[in-house]
Amino acid sequence: MATRKKPKAKTQAPKKPLKLFYSPIHGFIHKVLVVAHESGLWNQIEFVPIYPLRDGYSVAAINPLHKVPTLALKDGTVLYGSQTIVEYMDSAGKKKLFPKPGPKRWDALRRMALADTVFDVTVNMALEKAEKPMRSNVYTWYWPKVVRALDQMEHDAARLKGFDVGQAATLHALSYLNRQLGKGLMPPVPTKYDWRKGRPKLTAWWNKALERPSVKSHFNQEYQGKDTAAFAQEQIADVLRMQGRKHSSPTELQKVDFHLD
Ligand SMILES: N[C@@H](CCC(=O)N[C@@H](CS)C(=O)NCC(=O)O)C(=O)O
Structure with a gap:
């Protein structure tokens, strides 16, 4: 009797506990990426490229300032302001880049x-x-x-x-x-x-x-991962789900006639 092969279970990469929304500009050393790497958190981060002035990339649903960097934690907490983010990373990571008070x-x-x-x-x-x-x-x-x-x-x-x-x-x-x-x-x-x-x-x-x-880890490296607006919005929807909120369509960005990078 012919035995049926069991369909292979789809293996999905485990979800990473942190999502870092940032702009992957070429030729720029990001403080948050340096600290993520130095503190040993790098592998726990889902990197989500955001081009803040392009259509479809609004992060306003999770950060009223619509600014990058923005960091989402696994419980739906969202942190913004790079100084806040690096202090969080320092507290969660192994190697410390913030000396003790003094x-x-x-x-x-x-x-x-x-x-x-x-x-x-x-x-x-x-x-x-x-x-x-x-x-x-x-x-x-x-x-x-x-x-x-x-x-x-x-x-x-x-x-x-x-x-x-x-x-x-x-x-x-x-x-x-x-x-x-x-x-x-x-x-x-x-x-x-x-x-x-x-x-x-x-x-x-x-x-x-x-x-x-x-x-x-990133300076002068062409970004290799997914960087579409759809991917960014999927990740934002995920954060909103963690917060128990629904994702409506992404906030429209005001049209501007300049380019920032
Ligand atoms: N003080 C902020 C500055 C961040 C910042 O200037 N982000 C720019 C990226 S170059 C941005 O998101 N601009 C988009 C906007 O202001 O709408 C921080 O340190 O996080």
Whole structure:
């Protein structure tokens, strides 16, 4: 008698406990990815690419600010603000990048604030290029902050030991600044400005930090996984289900005529 073969059970990859919504920009070192890698949480994360200005990629259903990064935990809790996310990762992971309360911690947090502000003002300067006519005071107000922050980073670089969250943020800020300088910013930012010039300690620190596996994990790597809007919305629907909410159609994004990356 012919025996029927049992159909093979469909093996589905186990669900990962964390979902990280982030924009997989090429040539950018993400602080949240560096911390995810360093803290040992990398394999527990479902990475969900979001292109914040493209149709279909709204994360507003789970984050009213519609900003990336956004992290969803397995119980449906959603965290936003990269500083909140890295602190969560640090508490959940093995290796600690936040020193214990005391001078080392305040110094790491200060360096994170310094770098995150350089990142924020660089985003604003990049956005400003799309303003017609351009409001030149945005650049004249922001650029000196960047230069002074770079000088402070040079000063700090001489004293850095080990690797902490302030350094992860510095990588994030400098890589984004590099990217935008490469595309060209507006006066008074000099054309072909190179922050390495006259800042040997920061340059040496940067070159060494680029060798870290947590940086190599994504820096200058083409994103290989799924990055469609449908995938992003499936993942958002999953978070809403965990929260006991229904997924309606994704919130429409306001139409804008600029491109941010
Ligand atoms: N302060 C925020 C900044 C995040 C941020 O600027 N995200 C940008 C990506 S470059 C974004 O999501 N922009 C979309 C928007 O503002 O609508 C953080 O640290 O998380």
